[in-house]
Amino acid sequence: MKAVHFGAGNIGRGFIGPVLSQSGYEVCFIARNMKKVEELKRRRQYPVVLANEDRDSFLVHNVTALSLGEDHAVAASIAEADIVTTAVGVSALKDISEAIAKGISLRLKKFPQAGPLHVMACENGIGASSLLKKWVGQHLRPSEAELAETRVAFPNTVVDRIVPVQKHRDPLRVMVEPFCEWVIDRSQLIGELPPIQGAKFADSLHPYVERKLFTVNTGHCCAAYYGYLEGYGTIHDAMRDPGIRSKVKGAMLETGRMLVAEHGFDAFKHELYIEQMLERFANPHFNDQILRVARSPLRKLSPEDRLISPARRANEAGLKTEHLVSAIAAALLFDSSKDPEAVQLQALLRQKGVEQVVKDELGFPEEHALHRKIVASYHKHCLKYPHLAHSGFEAMVKNKLPLASNED
Numbered sequence: 142m143k144a145v146h147f148g149a150g151n152i153g154r155g156f157i158g159p160v161l162s163q164s165g166y167e168v169c170f171i172a173r174n175m176k177k178v179e180e181l182k183r184r185r186q187y188p189v190v191l192a193n194e195d196r197d198s199f200l201v202h203n204v205t206a207l208s209l210g211e212d213h214a215v216a217a218s219i220a221e222a223d224i225v226t227t228a229v230g231v232s233a234l235k236d237i238s239e240a241i242a243k244g245i246s247l248r249l250k251k252f253p254q255a256g257p258l259h260v261m262a263c264e265n266g267i268g269a270s271s272l273l274k275k276w277v278g279q280h281l282r283p284s285e286a287e288l289a290e291t292r293v294a295f296p297n298t299v300v301d302r303i304v305p306v307q308k309h310r311d312p313l314r315v316m317v318e319p320f321c322e323w324v325i326d327r328s329q330l331i332g333e334l335p336p337i338q339g340a341k342f343a344d345s346l347h348p349y350v351e352r353k354l355f356t357v358n359t360g361h362c363c364a365a366y367y368g369y370l371e372g373y374g375t376i377h378d379a380m381r382d383p384g385i386r387s388k389v390k391g392a393m394l395e396t397g398r399m400l401v402a403e404h405g406f407d408a409f410k411h412e413l414y415i416e417q418m419l420e421r422f423a424n425p426h427f428n429d430q431i432l433r434v435a436r437s438p439l440r441k442l443s444p445e446d447r448l449i450s451p452a453r454r455a456n457e458a459g460l461k462t463e464h465l466v467s468a469i470a471a472a473l474l475f476d477s478s479k480d481p482e483a484v485q486l487q488a489l490l491r492q493k494g495v496e497q498v499v500k501d502e503l504g505f506p507e508e509h510a511l512h513r514k515i516v517a518s519y520h521k522h523c524l525k526y527p528h529l530a531h532s533g534f535e536a537m538v539k540n541k542l543p544l545a546s547n548e549d
Contacts, residue, residue, distance in 0.1 A: 142166045142336070145215075145222045145244075147237050149177045149206065151304040152228040155317040157263050159189055159201045161226070164338040169218050170206040171240070180313050181206035187313035192426035209240065219244020220251055224259050224335055227273065228300075231266035234273045241273070242280030249288055257331035258293045263300045263323070267350055270295040270329075296329035299349045301357060303421060303429065320421055324349045348404040352411075355396040357418055358447040359468075363389045364422050365435035366471040370526050376434060380423035390419060391464030396451040398460050438475045439482045444504035448472060453504075456511055466511065469503070470518035474529045495519050 144161045146153055149172035161168050172178050181187065182205055190198045207214050219225055219241060229237060241260065248255060260277075262269035274295035278286050302321040309315075323339065326346040334342055343349055361376070367388055368379025379385050393415045401408045441447055452465040473495065477483045489498050495516055499505050505512040523529070 142224075143218070143222045144168045144224045144226065145171060145218050147171045147209075147225075147227040147241075148229040149174060149181065150228060151307070151315050151317075152263070152300075152302070154187060154201070154313065155189060155304045155315040156300065156302045156321055156323075157226050157228050158204060159199075160321075160323065160338060160340070161224070162201045162203055164336055166203075166224065168201075168204045169222075170204065171209055171215055171218075171237075172206060173209050174312075175208060176312050178206040178208050184313070187315075188311065190314065190316045192316050192318050192424055194426070196426075209237070212240065212243065215240050216243040216247045219258075220248035222258065223256070224261070224337075226260075227262045227264065227269075229264070231262075231264045231269055231272065234262060234264070234269065235276045238273060238276035239280045242277045245277065245289055245293055246281065246285055249285055249292065255292075259330065259335050260293060260295050261298050261325065262295075263298055265300075267354070268297055270297045292331070294329055294331040296326045297346050298326070299324040299346060299353050301353050303424075303427065307428075318421060318424060318427065320417070322353075348400075348406070351404065352400055352406065352414075354447050355400060355451045356393055356411075356415060357421075359396050359451065359465075360389050360393045360415075360418055361422060361434055362441050362447060362472070363392045363468040365431045366438075366468060366475055368431045369435055369475055369477075370471055370522070370529065374431060375427075376422050376429040376431060377425055377427055379431065380419070386419065386423070388464060388467065389422070390415065392468050393418065395455055395461055395463075395465050399451050399455040399458060402458055402460070403454070432477055432479060435472075435475050435477070435483075436480045437482045438472050438480070438486050439502060442469065442472055442486075442503055449503050449505075452511060462511065462514070466514045466518050467522075469515050470522050473498070473515075473519050474522055474526065476529055 142165055144166035146157055146168055149170040153170065158168050170181055185204055186200045186202045188198055188200055190196055207218060225241060227234065227237065248258060260270065260273065262273045281289060300323050303318045307316055324341045324343055324346060327342040327344050364376050364379050364385065367385045368376065371382065371385065373379040397411050397415055400406055401411055442449060444450065448465060448469050452462050452469065455462050475483050476487045499512050499515050500507060505515065
């Protein structure tokens with residue numbers, strides 16, 4: 142069996158590549174980094190180290206690579222493949238879509254009797270494979286696109302493995318956490334299930350998408366924003382603080398009650414899942430930087446993302462939201478000068494004030510119950526962390542506006 146994987150970064154080498162190799166595929170990485178391409182071609186294997194106490198390691202065998210610029214060779218590899226995967230980032234899917242389309246065109250022409258091809262975008266984004274399918278379709282002729290509907294599938298997936306930024310002398314060596322999860326939408330497959338070791342096939346992917354987004358991603362960013370307020374440098378250091386760990390768990394329990402109510406997850410099993418995620422965040426063998434996890438606060442505070450959506454839906458269901466409200470307020474105080482969105486967010490707070498930012502950016506109108514609670518919690522955080530408070534907060538103090546109520 143043959144697999145083509147776009148992206149030789151940490152997720153590609155540390156997660157997707159090992160799983161496919163261990164499932165019996167010959168894996169061809171497609172990458173821009175010529176040093177990695179040449180090393181993969183020469184060695185045909187690379188080391189993976191688990192971030193556990195014993196630093197267990199293993200070799201990923203039966204791999205090779207091609208440069209993204211080798212158009213004909215890349216197309217030929219896709220034409221002969223059983224599966225195509227990506228780990229390049231959602232924003233880069235458009236850039237690789239033409240190469241995938243050329244491979245599909247060649248496959249339809251050269252191997253008309255070949256079995257189905259499954260193309261999966263293993264990205265940290267909802268509906269990434271569907272998005273890739275749209276971009277690929279723009280490079281296919283109408284007759285090819287019609288034929289591809291019955292021969293090529295783009296099942297959406299949920300992938301989860303923490304692979305922090307790292308540097309090694311060996312350009313191929315990668316360290317990953319022991320935990321990993323790959324869930325594939327069964328309803329979008331053609332024919333039999335592709336053999337992928339450890340993968341879960343779900344009839345509906347949506348509950349798993351939300352379970353990851355509103356448990357893992359929510360908890361991770363909560364740890365980052367609280368850790369930033371307290372001056373910690375890594376997620377591990379922050380999670381060693383009992384107060385922060387309690388707040389993070391509180392937020393995850395609140396999203397968990399919402400998920401159990403909406404998707405029917407087993408409440409006991411989901412709480413065990415939360416505990417497992419907390420242990421992942423506290424892994425002492427990772428140097429996961431808070432500034433990396435906390436970056437892009439405007440995106441993470443958008444109405445459908447990891448903090449605002451579960452808070453809104455929990456509130457609508459009459460469930461508690463106090464920990465989520467506090468985490469949202471903490472995110473509003475993230476002011477790293479190294480992050481463009483943080484700079485933009487703080488500028489908006491200075492120009493408009495927190496009340497208007499909660500309305501415009503977070504999507505809570507002034508009459509919404511969570512608007513008042515978030516504003517009050519924000520002011521409460523400003524009192525506790527005055528070194529992060531800006532002129533908008535100073536104006537609030539000067540005018541003696543209300544700070545926070547006991548319920549927050």
